[in-house]
Amino acid sequence: MLKLHIGDKKISSWSMRPWVLMKALDIPFEEIEHPYLEDNTTQKALWKTFSPTSQVPVLLDGDTLIWDSLAIVLYLAEDYPAIFPTDKVARAYAYSACTEMHAGFQQLRQQCNFSPVFVKSIIPDSLLKKELSRLDELWQQGLLHFKGPFLAGNTFTAADAYYTPVVLRLINYDLVSMMSLPAQQYIQLIHNHAAIRAWLGLQ
Numbered sequence: 408m409l410k411l412h413i414g415d416k417k418i419s420s421w422s423m424r425p426w427v428l429m430k431a432l433d434i435p436f437e438e439i440e441h442p443y444l445e446d447n448t449t450q451k452a453l454w455k456t457f458s459p460t461s462q463v464p465v466l467l468d469g470d471t472l473i474w475d476s477l478a479i480v481l482y483l484a485e486d487y488p489a490i491f492p493t494d495k496v497a498r499a500y501a502y503s504a505c506t507e508m509h510a511g512f513q514q515l516r517q518q519c520n521f522s523p524v525f526v527k528s529i530i531p532d533s534l535l536k537k538e539l540s541r542l543d544e545l546w547q548q549g550l551l552h553f554k555g556p557f558l559a560g561n562t563f564t565a566a567d568a569y570y571t572p573v574v575l576r577l578i579n580y581d582l583v584s585m586m587s588l589p590a591q592q593y594i595q596l597i598h599n600h601a602a603i604r605a606w607l608g609l610q
């Protein structure tokens with residue numbers, strides 16, 4: 408059985424990505440949730456016992472260890488091809504969408520700390536506005552081109568999983584109205600998805 412080490416579900420957005428993907432695609436796994444400790448040095452030492460970077464998520468497949476959320480998604484896709492769309496163009500979009508999230512959207516990540524519940528309304532500064540506009544463009548590109556309702560077509564793929572914490576951030580920092588109508592509809596769809604509700608402990 409695959410084992411997925413994750414951080415506290417109220418804090419760890421990187422853990423959420425492979426977790427919701429595996430739930431959404433019915434990939435069986437055992438989850439091991441680790442609390443964050445007040446003393447970061449102690450936490451790093453403790454997490455080092457299962458993670459080479461002292462970070463989560465980490466996937467264990469027998470003796471094979473895969474650290475980093477994107478590496479986990481790519482590894483799983485070898486056995487579960489539904490993780491990426493079958494259509495080559497949609498797959499190219501999904502790869503790019505995942506990697507853009509993995510490497511980017513710094514303002515969103517820094518200014519809107521991950522939280523699964525409402526935090527506060529914020530008025531975005533120009534840097535955050537620029538990222539929200541790029542996010543809207545990226546989502547609309549997928550939704551319109553591949554005809555939805557998910558980013559890369561009619562099934563939930565890694566592209567959607569990668570943006571699930573972003574959907575929660577937009578809702579919990581009251582930023583949904585900054586997005587276009589197709590993006591707002593997508594936010595609702597993802598927020599109501601069974602795998603996201605399961606992460607939030609709602610079912």
Ligand SMILES: N[C@@H](CCC(=O)N[C@@H](CS)C(=O)NCC(=O)O)C(=O)O
Nearest residue numbers: 414419420421462463464475476477
């Ligand atoms: N690039 C990594 C980022 C992992 C990451 O930053 N994880 C956070 C939790 S969301 C963590 O482990 N923080 C603890 C620390 O850095 O000490 C990935 O995609 O897996």
